[in-house]
Amino acid sequence: MISAQDWADTRCLWDYHQMGHDALPCSVAVGLGSHDLGVADTAVDLYRRGMAPLLVFTGATSPTTRERMPRGEAVHYRERSLELGVPSSAVLVEPRARNTGENIRFSRALLEEAGVDVASILLISKPYEERRAYATARTLWPEVEIISASTPMTLEDYIDSIGDARLVIDMLVGALQRLLIYPEQGFMISQHVPDDVLQAYDRLRQRGFTSRLLRSDATSS
Structure with missing residues (x-):
């Protein structure tokens, strides 16, 4: 749920x-x-x-x-x-x-x-x-x-287009993880991530929205 x-x-x-x-x-x-x-x-x-x-x-x-x-x-x-x-x-x-x-x-x-x-x-x-x-x-x-x-659309419209709300949340969590770890690997520039975004990311991971995380981080806190 x-x-x-x-x-x-x-x-x-x-x-x-x-x-x-x-x-x-x-x-x-x-x-x-x-x-x-x-x-x-x-x-x-x-x-x-x-x-x-x-x-x-x-x-x-x-x-x-x-x-x-x-x-x-x-x-x-x-x-x-x-x-x-x-x-x-x-x-x-x-x-x-x-x-x-x-x-x-x-x-x-x-x-x-x-x-x-x-x-x-x-x-x-x-x-x-x-x-x-x-x-x-x-x-x-x-x-x-x-x-x-990108295509201008709301979160709700995007979920409707995919047809799977949980998958969309997983994708958002996975994309955020890459923004956090890829700069250290030289793949992208580092960007400021506000505290409220980090807190939302951590809560969603703890709630199990982890299918799109890189494996090394899928079970970490």
Whole structure:
């Protein structure tokens, strides 16, 4: 059973994971592969609004996307953008990346090979991955301006789209854990985590929302 305190803690993490950046015109929009075609839809919306002249979709497959996106996440994103009217000349595909770091590194290499001058990036991810994507890009591509974006939606709408409230809470907890430990491993920049967020994270772990934690931390206090 998910208690009222669990929901309050979940909302605290949800709010923290989102950066709240205003979308501004950038050199390129990069959509990070996942199970969520909403990333492609948001990229197309930003393209139509004149926020980026070029879209890059990056991602291979994973155990959670292999059946739904057998041709690879980036390829399915590209197909979705073409269905929505984006010209093929405005879409590049990076089909090899299997994690956020590779998303950034391989997209950077692709754009360099294509001769695209990049000063700023609209980095599009799932709503609860905004901060993680931003922190990773700041480490691997520090010389460009990063604006983090996702599909505008409430926590309730996101849970409805996934269809599993407990899984969503697990994902939020797992994403927060990585924000805490990955900077020490050089994977992303360190960011301030407010005390109320840390307390919400600890309570949710103690309540058993641990399926997306890295194993070494799954049972720690």
